Amino acid sequence: MHESESVISAVERHSKKNGLYLIFIDGAYAFTVHEDVLIKHRLLKGERVDPDRLRAALEDEELQKAWSDALRQVGRRPRSEKEVRQYLKRRTYEPPIVDRVVTRLKEHKYLDDADFAAQWTEQRIYSQKKGRRWVKQELQQKGVAPATIQEALDQVPVDEEERLAFELGQKKWKLTSGGILDKKRKTAAFLMRRGYSSAIVSKAVRRIAELAPDERRGEDEDPDMWDWPDA
Incomplete structure (x- = not known):
């Protein structure tokens, strides 16, 4: 040996x-x-x-x-x-x-950032009712390439995101105290924190306010409340 x-x-x-x-x-x-x-x-x-x-x-x-x-x-x-x-x-x-x-x-197809981004986006937007700004930031933190993130976000129709923001905003509105201006501000701020764009928030809150029964009308609306920049 x-x-x-x-x-x-x-x-x-x-x-x-x-x-x-x-x-x-x-x-x-x-x-x-x-x-x-x-x-x-x-x-x-x-x-x-x-x-x-x-x-x-x-x-x-x-x-x-x-x-x-x-x-x-x-x-x-x-x-x-x-x-x-x-x-x-x-x-x-x-x-x-x-x-x-x-x-x-x-x-072995156990790891695929495109599939991961698509699943993550669908779960966050549809199940958790998070806006695409929120989802985009999360995926960036997880190291997913910008083009892959955008491809996943593009699979969610804008009208679907608007519908989800409206439904979520309605629930917030009903739980919010104060006059109509207070409710608008608080509901809008809530939706912005959830990652929805200012355009979607503006549309959702205006529609919620229009459909809300027995709300006090005629309060002065802050002209700058819809000018918040998207993050």
């Missing part, structure tokens, strides 16, 4: 984690590997292994761990590529490992 070679003296199943094996070299515990790594590198009892072979096995084991961690992340909810990269970095995986895992996720 070459001086640099060692012998795998035992291979034992992990007592608590399925699919993992404990590798003993020259009578002492050396490391734990996934079954796939065990098979790929033929880490069997009695096998002679040199440092290069062991190093390759450990690199593949690190890759396997990163892959498993990434799968758990994307399995909980859709993720952007930036989110996955940040998560793996926090798990202290090296950049080359992160790059390989991200590439593999894309190849």
Whole structure:
């Protein structure tokens, strides 16, 4: 046997984690590997292994761990590529490992920023009734490319966003005290904070005010209340 070679003296199943094996070299515990790594590198009892072979096995084991961690992340909810990269970095995986895992996720269609942006936009706008300014900012924070964000937002018709803003504004209006001007201001500010544009807010609040029964009319309206710039 070459001086640099060692012998795998035992291979034992992990007592608590399925699919993992404990590798003993020259009578002492050396490391734990996934079954796939065990098979790929033929880490069997009695096998002679040199440092290069062991190093390759450990690199593949690190890759396997990163892959498993990434799968758990994307399995909980859709993720952007930036989110996955940040998560793996926090798990202290090296950049080359992160790059390989991200590439593999894309190849298996587990990671796709276009699909992620579309799902995120639909959920935020239709389920949470957030305006597109809010959604755009969130997607920017998640590292989605501007063109991909715009493509997702373009799938939502403006009249649908107007309808949702109107419905949300009506609920706010009914819960707001004060005269009609107070209600207009508070409802408009509420919708702006939800990420709706000033144009959509203006249209929604005017319509809500027109349809509101038994409201006091004739109050002076602030001429600047609809001139708020979009963020």
